[in-house]
Amino acid sequence: MKNKRSLFAVPYVGWMALFVVAPIVMVVIYAFTAAGGGLTLENFSRMGSYAVVFTRSFHLALIATAICLLIGYPVAYMISREGPGLQRVAMMLVMLPMWMNFLLRTYSWMSILENTGLLNRFFSAIGLFKLLNTVFGTDLEYFAMINTKGAVVLGMVYNYLPFMILPIYSVIAKMDGSLLEAARDLGANSFGVFRKVILPLSLPGVLSGVTMVFVPSVSTFAISKLLGGSNELLLGDLIEQQFLGTAYNPYLGSAIALVMMVIVVVCMALMNRFGEGEEQAVML
């Protein structure tokens, strides 16, 4: 009887085979194909020269993820401590920016950060540069914020912060209140409760938050183009270039994508061994 109901999953399993598994098989096939056809490992042997791009992307994505965690965790925690009405409003406010296209929001940061942008205009209007120049004898006209690595990291943090807050919040909000009371009754102070009870229990949320921030950060290409001025390629740029850009070579592009995917999967698997590898999604 029970098995019969499982037939409901058949259409989706078929769909997954077609549109989830098959495409990845395609990537693998392409990665091992030479531009002229035929099996080859050449695409991977060229990977060495892209090692810098790999380290740079992973480095920036790690920083962005760390910052997201440092901001996102306290925010999620604080929201969960508010009254139910305020909680609902706050969670909506976290989701709402996604309704404004992410490219536009990123573009808007460009207006803010440019040398002649809003922030620099504001600083110069309040006389900050004049002050600094007279104090330090420099001749600053603006802070160079755009087209730097910092701007790229800012773009990542900005765009993916909600993905950190949402899963952490949903885990903390579901926590059993009596557990916390029990801990307190047993003499734990509020820091102790947090460290001994809340933090370990919220770990699954943290893990899925980290995944959801890290993966898009490591593979972004629009952010580095808009805020980084295409000065330093990230993995996403490299892959995009091979498929739709100046260096058309889908075979090499597939190989790079494949290597990136494998590294990410390995990282995630390692990380999930620390927490319970329970499936966790963004939940409202």
Next chain:
Amino acid sequence: MKKGGIFLNRVFMALVFLFLYAPIFVLIVFSFNDSKSRTVWNGFTLRWYVELLQDRQIMNALSTTLLVSLLATVIATAAGTMAAVGFFNMKKRWRSPLLAINSIPMTNADIVTGVSLCLLFVAFFGGWETFARWLNGAQSLFHLPARLHMGFGTLLIAHVTFNIPYVLLNVMPKLRQMDKNLIDAAQDLGCTWMQAFWKVVLPEIKPGIVSGALIAFTMSVDDFIISYFTAGSGASTLAMVVYGMTKLRISPKINAISSLLFITVLTLLVIVNVREARQEKQIAQRRL
């Protein structure tokens, strides 16, 4: 000490929200700017909103975006719910690997999903062309179009593919939380399994379905990278038009349409929230 802590917490939260909303605020303000500049204020105008209605490219993109998001959400919600029921009734030996595959589109980088689907479609089109030519040559009863290209169809497939996992993962926990005796009770009372599903199970898991659908819809509207690789030349979503423009200059018209969308969603949320709050209050009063 405690009071001060709460105050500091609120300040911190306010700063985070300021960070999240500053660029959006800038965008909305500059949609009323009487020049194309993104940084210099030249006076108030509504002209971008007027011009917007005459811009075919943007209007087309808007309808594509809404249509694809809507269809993808409906399909993904139905398919995802069905799949969740199936997975739930599956032996763990089967369920675990399938759930792992299910989470691939969510954990995989968007660019890899986009690129891999693009490769699949192109390969399929190639195979189809050979097949159609062979079939058209072999018989004359009907004629198959030999050349297919990426467009709305491929875009929709891609969106459905990345939406289903969200629905599934929102519905599964609700199924697990449900009291299994409920179905048995319904069936004992003479319901078929199907009736029991509609009358008992569905209302129980509805919150999961709704939040899954909501997330799916939001993801669809916000998606750019996967659409970029799977829509080919045949269809453009709003995000793709925006990307095209970020390489040029962003027309304030795009600011205008985005502001409209944003304000619409915001207003709806506010209305619903106020209503719900009022209802809750009424219920509370009645109880008194």
Next chain:
Amino acid sequence: MKKTFAVLLALTMALTLCLTGCGGGGERIVNVCGWGENIDPELISQFEQETGIKVNYQTAESNETMYALIKQGGTDYDVIVPSDYMIGQMIEEGLLAELNYDNIPNFELIDSQYKNLSYDPENKYTVPYTWGTLGIIYNPTITGGEIDSWSALFDAKYAGQVGMIGNPRDAIGAALLYLGYSVNTTSEAEIREAYQLIADAKASGVYQGFFMDQLYDKMEAGETAVCTYYAGDFLSMHENNPDLRFVVPKEGSNWFVDAMCVLASAEHKEEAEAWINFICKTDSCLANMDFIWYASPNAEALEQYPAYYEEVNGEPMDPALYAVMAAPADVLANCEAYVNLPAETLALYTDLWVELGIG
């Protein structure tokens, strides 16, 4: 949450219905792919009214992106508007269809100077759309002086003020010109030397970044002081920021032709030729020039343009601007057109470009 969603759903459904209700089926269409801001949208409506053929106008970022999109398959473009060197490559790879010039009577109006060019020596595949020069655009209020040499793109004096062009052919081309080499050189040593020049300038912080059409915004706002870009686009920028100046550097430059071609895979070839014919009309060329500021290869239109400008704008056209738009013979004599490079050289360009990004 539930109700929010119901309301949202109903609203989008209503919106979608009223937006998509306007479409019809079974009409004649033509799919055109051009550059951003490179056509007067009025022309599209006009063509649709005159012929009843619906135009799907799409844009690509650069020649290389357009090539990738086509090569990858799955696109449905009929007419594309690539630049000279890319046309050569596409003809070689058999991507373009031979045109039926009987369907394009207005081809006669094109100045013979722009026919039978090296990329299409027998002129079987192409109809020129626009032409112009590559030059340096600069903002003297920021640079504090005039610029007349490609050296400006590599000079530490302008550190943090230069927006370098974001495609390999033009960027390396500019460096080659500065070094006194041909833009069509196939010598690996020369190309590597040019590359090194750019890499060094990048390392010493001369560039803000590598941009394409974002330069419009950045130059107009005074965010970027020096860049290399196309004459027609300079005129668009100049409209919004009259401080800007354009110069074809003394070392010479590149002159280019963008031409309309029909893809071998096109499904609407007749419609495509009707579109090309329409665009070649003198009236269309005039309207287009006024919108995109690129010189037309239609001799009549180019000659009449200053008068047309005066009629439309109520003031005479600045002769200096006209000279930028339609570079006079002595400037052109100092310019070289790109030719399609052999595959190894193209691969070298690509590799060096990626290397530059790796940094």
